[in-house]
Amino acid sequence: MSTMIAPAREAVRAADRVAAARQRVSIGETLGQTLMMAWRALKKMRRNPEQFFDVALQPILFTAMFAFIFGGAIAGDVESYLPQMIPGILAQTVLTTCMATGTQLREDMEKGVFDRFKSLPIARIAPLAGPMVADLLRYTIAATLTFTMGLVLGYRPGGGAGGVLAAILLAIFTGWSLAWVFTWVGTIARSAQAVQGISMMILFPLTFLSNAFVPVETLPDWLAAFVRINPVSHLVTAARDLANSALVSGEVAWTLLACLTVIAIFAPLSVRSYKRHM
Amino acid sequence: MLATLLKIDAGRAEIFGVDVAGNPHVIRQLVGVTGQYASVDENLTARENLWLFSRLQGIAAPRARRIATELLGQFGLEEAAGKPIAQFSGGMRRRLDLAASLITRPPLIFLDEPTTGLDPRTRGQMWDTIRGLVANGCTVLLTTQYLDEADQLADRVAVIDHGRKVAEGTPDELKTAVGNSALQLLLADPGDAPAAVEVVRRVLGSDPIVSPERGRLNVALDQADLAADVLIALRTAGVSISSVSVAKPSLDEVFLALTGRETGRDDETGTEENR
Numbered sequence: 001m002s003t004m005i006a007p008a009r010e011a012v013r014a015a016d017r018v019a020a021a022r023q024r025v026s027i028g029e030t031l032g033q034t035l036m037m038a039w040r041a042l043k044k045m046r047r048n049p050e051q052f053f054d055v056a057l058q059p060i061l062f063t064a065m066f067a068f069i070f071g072g073a074i075a076g077d078v079e080s081y082l083p084q085m086i087p088g089i090l091a092q093t094v095l096t097t098c099m100a101t102g103t104q105l106r107e108d109m110e111k112g113v114f115d116r117f118k119s120l121p122i123a124r125i126a127p128l129a130g131p132m133v134a135d136l137l138r139y140t141i142a143a144t145l146t147f148t149m150g151l152v153l154g155y156r157p158g159g160g161a162g163g164v165l166a167a168i169l170l171a172i173f174t175g176w177s178l179a180w181v182f183t184w185v186g187t188i189a190r191s192a193q194a195v196q197g198i199s200m201m202i203l204f205p206l207t208f209l210s211n212a213f214v215p216v217e218t219l220p221d222w223l224a225a226f227v228r229i230n231p232v233s234h235l236v237t238a239a240r241d242l243a244n245s246a247l248v249s250g251e252v253a254w255t256l257l258a259c260l261t262v263i264a265i266f267a268p269l270s271v272r273s274y275k276r277h278m
Numbered sequence: 279m280l281a282t283l284l285k286i287d288a289g290r291a292e293i294f295g296v297d298v299a300g301n302p303h304v305i306r307q308l309v310g311v312t313g314q315y316a317s318v319d320e321n322l323t324a325r326e327n328l329w330l331f332s333r334l335q336g337i338a339a340p341r342a343r344r345i346a347t348e349l350l351g352q353f354g355l356e357e358a359a360g361k362p363i364a365q366f367s368g369g370m371r372r373r374l375d376l377a378a379s380l381i382t383r384p385p386l387i388f389l390d391e392p393t394t395g396l397d398p399r400t401r402g403q404m405w406d407t408i409r410g411l412v413a414n415g416c417t418v419l420l421t422t423q424y425l426d427e428a429d430q431l432a433d434r435v436a437v438i439d440h441g442r443k444v445a446e447g448t449p450d451e452l453k454t455a456v457g458n459s460a461l462q463l464l465l466a467d468p469g470d471a472p473a474a475v476e477v478v479r480r481v482l483g484s485d486p487i488v489s490p491e492r493g494r495l496n497v498a499l500d501q502a503d504l505a506a507d508v509l510i511a512l513r514t515a516g517v518s519i520s521s522v523s524v525a526k527p528s529l530d531e532v533f534l535a536l537t538g539r540e541t542g543r544d545d546e547t548g549t550e551e552n553r
Contacts, residue, residue, distance in 0.1 A: 024303055029336060036333045044321040047362065112317035116378065121306035122334050 030123035037130020045134065054100060055138045059093045059145040067153055070213060082155035086146065087167060087239035088212030091232050093142040094175035095207055099199040101135055102182030106192040109274075125271050128187075132179055139172040147243075159246035166248075167239040170255060174235050177259035180266035187273040212236050231258035293386060310379035310387040317375060318363055324350060324374050325359040331378050349377040353407075369400040376407065387411060389420040393427060405431060425529035437533060445532075452532045459524055460531055461497040461505045466518040468493030474517050481511045487534055496531060499524075 025033075045051050066085055067078050075081035105128065108114060117127045147157075147164055157164050182199050189195040209223065210232040216224050227233055231254075238251035291298040298305050311317075318327045325346050332342035350359050353373040363371060372392065379387060389408070393401040408431055411418055422428055428435050429449050436446040445452055463486075465474060471493055478486045478497055482504065487496040499505060505524050512519060 032336070033334050036330060040319065040322065040330055043326065047321050111320065112313065113319040114317075115313055116311070116317040116331070117334075119306060119309070119311040120331065120334055121303055126334075 025121070025123040030126060033122045033126035034129045034133060037126050038133035039130075041131040041134035042137070045137070051100075051104075052138070052141065055093070055097050055142040056145060058096060059089065059142055060149050062092065063089050063146060063149040063153065066213065074214060079154050082150055082153060083157070083244045084215075084240065085213065086150040086155055086157075087236050087243055088210075089150075090143055090146045090167065090171045090239055091174070091210070091212055091235050092207045093146055094139055094171045095178060095203055095232065097138050097142050098135070098175045098179035099182050099196075099203055100138075101132060101179040102184075102186035102189075102199055103192050103195045105131060105183055105186035106189060106195045109186070110192075124275055125267070128183055128270055128274060132176060132183065135179065136172065136176060139175045140168075143168040143171050157243045159241075159243045163242045163244070163246035166246075167242040170238060170242065170252065171235065174231075174255060174259050177262045180263055180270060184266045184270040184273065187270050206230060206232050210236060231255065231262075234258060307382070308384055308386055310382070310384035312372075312376050312379045312387070312389050312392060318371060318378060320363045323360050323362055324355050324366070324370075327363065327374060328378060328381065332381050335382055337381070345381055349380065353377045354403075369396050372396065372400075372404070376404075380411075383414075383416075385415070386417045386419070389418060391422055392420065393422070393424065401427075425533055429529045435529070449529060452529065453526060459499050459502045459505075459526055460528075461495075461499055461508060462521075462523045462525065463495040463497065463512075463519055464521040465493035465495065466520045470517045471495070473515060474512060477511045477515050477517065478508060481508050487531065498531065498535060 063086070066089065067081060070085070071078035071081035075084060108131070114127065147155075147168065150157075159167070181202065182195070185198050185202075186195050189198060210227055210230045212232065216227050216233075219227060234251050234254040238249060238255045241247040241249040241251060293305055294308060296304050296308070318324075319330065322330065328346035328349055329342055332345055333339070337345065347356075350356050353376070355370065355374060355377070358366065358370060363374070366374070376389070376392065392408070393404050396404060405427070408418055408420070418431075420428075420431065432449060434447065435449055435452055437444050437452070463474070465471060471488055474495055475486060475488060478484075478495070482497070482499070484498065486498075488494070489496075497508060499508075502524055505522075509519070509522065
């Protein structure tokens with residue numbers, strides 16, 4: 001082992017450092033730091049491939065399962081159910097994927113490295129936003145696999161490749177926006193298990209009380225009223241129109257509006273509660 | 279709090295003339311923190327850790343690479359550079375952690391018990407590193423439970439007992455405040471300890487520190503001459519002694535005298551090393 005004497009570089013002068021210090025983080029620096037954090041999260045994913053289990057298995061499993069269970073009952077046969085169901089599964093998988101964002105953030109925050117992130121002169125949002133950028137990869141995998149599985153079962157989207165791609169992009173963006181909710185839960189909850197529990201409670205009503213798997217007309221009025229305002233319903237309808245008939249409907253606008261609202265509320269909330277945790 | 283990890287709830291603090299609460303971003307550029315628990319990323323290798331922390335602090339890629347190599351060399355971690363931290367020993371993590379704090383060569387470094395749980399050789403290396411930092415003009419604020427460490431490294435020592443500073447000064451000042459020298463007595467018969475305490479109290483007017491299980495007494499003296507008085511009084515009282523030494527008090531005795539208790543498990547000594 002070599003000696004550990006610090007190098008004989010030029011002496012450190014406190015006064016010079018004070019003068020050279022920057023007052024605040026610029027937008028460019030924030031972006032750069034977020035990308036570095038994303039790089040870290042990607043490295044982490046590569047070293048823990050089990051993180052891909054949910055995004056890989058869930059679309060395959062759920063698509064096959066739901067198609068055969070509900071297909072006959074709801075649409076008469078599996079094939080005519082697929083155009084209705086695949087966008088529903090798309091929404092569901094993307095939402096489940098973003099739930100993991102909060103759980104993992106909580107786990108991460110309990111580790112020592114977050115103490116260092118806090119002590120570094122970096123934008124407070126970077127440690128939160130970085131992993132979310134890396135998660136875009138997970139959404140892409142989940143969404144692509146859902147459609148692939150649909151194709152295998154005999155789904156032939158009328159909207160063509162362009163329509164499907166648009167539906168996937170919309171779903172990814174929605175997942176990414178809603179992930180801010182779970183990030184916020186991640187910063188307020190006491191443990192990773194708590195995050196998981198709370199997230200489930202948010203997620204289940206959102207996905208199942210929507211038009212993802214059953215037509216709204218079959219529901220009682222009071223439930224139908226909630227289903228119609230549920231943002232997940234908007235996403236599902238928008239994705240159906242895009243994938244099945246390449247139609248950019250007003251639902252797309254509603255979905256995007258809901259997403260932006262969620263980001264506007266929960267991104268600042270997350271950063272604030274993360275700061276308070278310090 | 280000073281490192282902006284916690285919010286300041288009362289009062290005001292300045293580091294190098296910069297208000298801590300008002301300019302946290304500036305403070306973070308001036309201060310390096312190394313915690314008790316190594317705050318490095320377990321999922322990355324040593325080199326990737328240093329690279330990440332350099333890049334986050336706006337150091338350009340080629341320079342970040344150079345700094346990483348330099349620091350790994352300095353801390354004897356070249357061979358482990360490509361290994362994930364999960365495989366590192368405690369000492370290696372601690373060294374990497376300190377290396378990560380030194381990337382931007384901050385003028386003030388907080389070290390929270392940097393040598394707790396390290397073997398004597400690694401501790402010696404850590405001490406050398408700390409001395410090197412100070413030689414380079416850094417101010418190091420170090421907390422430790424090992425008073426020997428404070429004695430070795432620190433220019434100024436603050437003794438903290440239950441969250442309150444009970445004394446501050448150079449190690450010599452603190453020792454002098456407790457007494458110029460200490461008389462250490464080993465009784466031939468540990469059962470004589472109460473009698474010996476009685477004698478010391480009569481002669482000096484103060485209580486010695488007793489370790490009853492081995493019959494060891496530690497007596498603080500204002501003047502080394504008084505040692506003879508104590509010894510004569512003991513002989514007169516019929517307490518026999520198996521060994522005697524007179525020494526300058528150690529910081530341990532300072533600590534015990536200041537906190538007034540035999541054991542101080544929850545207490546920490548903050549030491550500060552200035553250039």
